[in-house]
Amino acid sequence: MSLHIYDTSTRTIREFVPVEAGRASIYLCGATVQAPPHIGHIRSGVNFDVLRRWMARSGYDVRFCRNVTDIDDKIIRVSAEESVPWFVVAERNQRAFTWAYDTLGCLPPTVEPRATGHVPEMITLMERLIERGHAYASGGDVYFDVQSYADRYGSLSNQKLENMRPAADTDDESCKRDPRDFALWKGAKPGEPTWPTPWGPGRPGWHLECSAMATKYLGPTFDIHGGGIDLIFPHHENEIAQSQAAGDGFAQYWMHNGMLKIGAEKMSKSLGNSLLIPEMVQKVRPVELRYYLAGPHYRSSIEYSEEALLEAAAAYQRIEGFVTRAAEVIHDVDADAPLPQAFADALDDDLGTPQALAVVHEVVREGNVALSRGDKEAVARLLAETQNMLDVLGLDPRSPQWRGAGSDLTPVVDALVAVALEQRKAARERKDYAAADAIRNQLAAAGITVEDTPHGARWELSR
Numbered sequence: 001m002s003l004h005i006y007d008t009s010t011r012t013i014r015e016f017v018p019v020e021a022g023r024a025s026i027y028l029c030g031a032t033v034q035a036p037p038h039i040g041h042i043r044s045g046v047n048f049d050v051l052r053r054w055m056a057r058s059g060y061d062v063r064f065c066r067n068v069t070d071i072d073d074k075i076i077r078v079s080a081e082e083s084v085p086w087f088v089v090a091e092r093n094q095r096a097f098t099w100a101y102d103t104l105g106c107l108p109p110t111v112e113p114r115a116t117g118h119v120p121e122m123i124t125l126m127e128r129l130i131e132r133g134h135a136y137a138s139g140g141d142v143y144f145d146v147q148s149y150a151d152r153y154g155s156l157s158n159q160k161l162e163n164m165r166p167a168a169d170t171d172d173e174s175c176k177r178d179p180r181d182f183a184l185w186k187g188a189k190p191g192e193p194t195w196p197t198p199w200g201p202g203r204p205g206w207h208l209e210c211s212a213m214a215t216k217y218l219g220p221t222f223d224i225h226g227g228g229i230d231l232i233f234p235h236h237e238n239e240i241a242q243s244q245a246a247g248d249g250f251a252q253y254w255m256h257n258g259m260l261k262i263g264a265e266k267m268s269k270s271l272g273n274s275l276l277i278p279e280m281v282q283k284v285r286p287v288e289l290r291y292y293l294a295g296p297h298y299r300s301s302i303e304y305s306e307e308a309l310l311e312a313a314a315a316y317q318r319i320e321g322f323v324t325r326a327a328e329v330i331h332d333v334d335a336d337a338p339l340p341q342a343f344a345d346a347l348d349d350d351l352g353t354p355q356a357l358a359v360v361h362e363v364v365r366e367g368n369v370a371l372s373r374g375d376k377e378a379v380a381r382l383l384a385e386t387q388n389m390l391d392v393l394g395l396d397p398r399s400p401q402w403r404g405a406g407s408d409l410t411p412v413v414d415a416l417v418a419v420a421l422e423q424r425k426a427a428r429e430r431k432d433y434a435a436a437d438a439i440r441n442q443l444a445a446a447g448i449t450v451e452d453t454p455h456g457a458r459w460e461l462s463r
Contacts, residue, residue, distance in 0.1 A: 001348045003058065005224075006299060008232060008254040009156050009240075013350055018223050019252060024060040026052060027214040027251065029227035029235070030067045030112070032206075033093035034074040037100045038275050039293065039304070040228075040260040046290055047257045047298040047351075048226050049106040050393055054347045057339075057392050065217045066109040067210060068094055070116050071203055076192055086193055100277040104290045105394045105401045113213045115204055119195045121212035122204055125246055126184050126197075134245040137199040139175035140187025146180045149241050156240055156254060157233035167234065169205065182238050184208045207238035211250070214239075221249030229256040229299075258301040275304065287402045288313035291395055294353055315361070319390070320397040322364045325371055326383040327398060328458060337384035339392070353393070360389050417448060421457050424450075 003016040018024050028048050031041065045066075055062050070090040079086040094114075102108075126142050129135035134148045146153050150161050166179035170186065173179055183205035188194040194201035214222065227236065236254065243250040262275075280289050283306065292312035296302050327333075340363065346355035363385050370378035390396035397403070420439055427435040440450050447462045 001345050003055070003348050004350060005253055005255060006350050008256050011158070014253065016223075016253065018060070019219075019221055022059070022061060024055045024062045024224070025218040025222040026055075026062065026064045026224045026226060027210070027218055027222065028064070028066045028109075029210060029225075029231055030069070031094065031097040032069040032072050032074065033090045033097060034072065034078050036093055036096035036276055039277065039280055039289070041097070042100050042104055042106075042277060043260055043293045043302070044226070044228050044257050045101050045106045046104055046293045046394075048255075050294055050298075050353060051224075051226075051255070051351055052107065053392050053394060054351065062110075063218060064107075064110045065214065066112055067213050068097075068112060068114045069206065069209060070094065070114045071193060072206060080191070096277075103277065103281060103286045104293070105287065107394075111217050113217065115209040115213070116193075118209065118212050118216065119197075119204065121216050122185070122208050123197050125208065125212050125242070126199075128246040129184070129242060132245060132247070134242070135184060136177065138177075139172065140200045140202060141170060141175055141183055142185035142197075142199055143176055143181040144184055144238065144242050144245075145177060146182070146241070147178055149245050152244070153241050154237065156237045159233065159237075182207060182234065184242065207235055207242065210235070211239050211243040211246075211248075215243065215248055215250070220247075222251060224253045224255055225251035226255040226257070229258055232256060255298075257298045258296075260302045260304055262304050280309075284309060284313040287395060287397065288316050291316040294393055294395070295357055297354055298351055316395070319360060319364050319386070319395075322367050322371070323383065323386060323390075323397050324458070324460065325453065326367055326379050326386075328453075329371070329376060330380045330383050333387050333398075334380075334384040335388065335391075337381070337388055339388055340385055343389050343392075347392070356389070356393070360386060360393075363389070417443065417459050421450070421459065425457065 004013050005016055006012070007014045016024075026048065028044065030045075031037065048064075048066075052062050052064050071086065075086050075089050078089045082089070126135060129144065130137070130142075133145070135142055135144050146161060153161055154164065161180065164180050166173065167176075167182040168179075169183045170176075185197060185199065185208065186202050186205055188201040188203075193203055195203065214225065225236065225239070240250060284292070289309075292309050293302075295312060295315075340359050343356050343359040346352040346359060349355070363382055367379060367382035367386060370382055387396050387398060391399065394401075420443055424436045424439040427433070427439065443450055443459070444462070448459050449462045450457055450459050
């Protein structure tokens with residue numbers, strides 16, 4: 001079976017056929033950096049990171065572009081409220097997003113363009129649209145003329161033009177030919193940043209920037225455009241209109257992840273129920289939070305509760321426990337071992353992570369049985385399968401991301417605990433159980449849990 005994905009534009013599951021054989025191009029609408037990210041934001045990053053990893057594992061050369069919207073009405077509003085420059089707001093929050101993506105194990109994008117760095121490309125795109133009769137300048141602004149594209153406008157969101165509400169994206173709608181026309185460029189206002197254009201100074205509209213950046217880095221026609229389901233209209237609808245009206249093929253597939261909710265409400269900063277990433281990784285470890293976000297199907301909504309979060313953490317710990325115990329017996333894992341067919345089929349079927357994780361847990365159960373009966377050959381095979389599946393999902397507990405790499409203190413802690421365990425072993429051998437228990441208790445007080453196994457004592461950080 002080859003990869004099949006649900007395409008929002010056709011509302012069907014389609015076989016993935018890339019524009020260029022052997023290569024896959026993905027554009028993901030990234031952060032609008034007016035505030036730090038909550039887990040609803042980062043869910044998108046995790047979902048598309050799994051897609052990217054699976055495509056790479058399937059043999060594609062993947063180019064992954066994730067943009068940053070660093071100028072926007074909301075950023076300007078926060079700037080005014082805090083009496084700081086707009087770029088201070090954008091920079092601090094972009095760093096918060098980058099930290100969150102990194103903390104949850106998302107691979108860095110191939111390219112991460114900022115909107116403010118691509119004004120020349122936006123000007124070129126507007127010139128093309130005006131020349132083709134799909135855009136017009138008015139009152140210092142530039143607008144897309146939806147009537148000029150009326151036969152196709154609304155296809156992504158499955159709406160008819162006559163039923164659409166006004167765009168309501170400018171302070172003065174009188175400059176528009178039609179209230180549903182959307183702003184490509186907004187004329188200069190006092191106190192706002194501006195860039196020069198043939199139509200006067202101003203700043204980008206929200207939709208224009210993504211079309212300009214996507215086509216610059218992925219070409220006029222590329223494979224997949226992704227984002228949250230809340231972006232289908234108007235953002236993605238407008239991206240399609242302005243890009244295709246200018247003559248670009250644009251995205252061949254549209255993928256949208258579901259929302260994360262608390263109660264019956266969508267996660268949003270305005271509702272005041274945001275769960276920010278630094279707070280969340282105090283409740284569970286980052287890898288456990290990633291498991292929680294990656295586990296449900298990407299198109300489903302997640303109803304957040306702390307109980308569900310802790311259940312996900314416990315489920316991951318069962319997987320981790322097998323990997324840790326098996327690795328004490330099997331030191332070299334075959335990274336080229338084939339994946340279970342059921343796992344591959346699950347991910348090929350519209351990135352079915354719930355079914356894929358069910359396969360992981362089944363292999364872990366078999367692995368625990370093999371460990372208990374001392375079947376090293378079976379343990380080696382099942383450990384390789386487990387780690388290779390977890391690598392695709394970004395969840396391998398033995399990867400540098402989750403073990404701690406670089407200049408951390410892991411090797412020092414390993415050595416110190418090993419000394420303590422040797423002292424405990426010697427105490428037990430001389431039947432000085434009080435001393436052995438004292439060492440174990442001291443380690444527990446330091447946050448280290450000791451487990452006695454047939455292969456000797458093993459330790460882990462207490463959870």
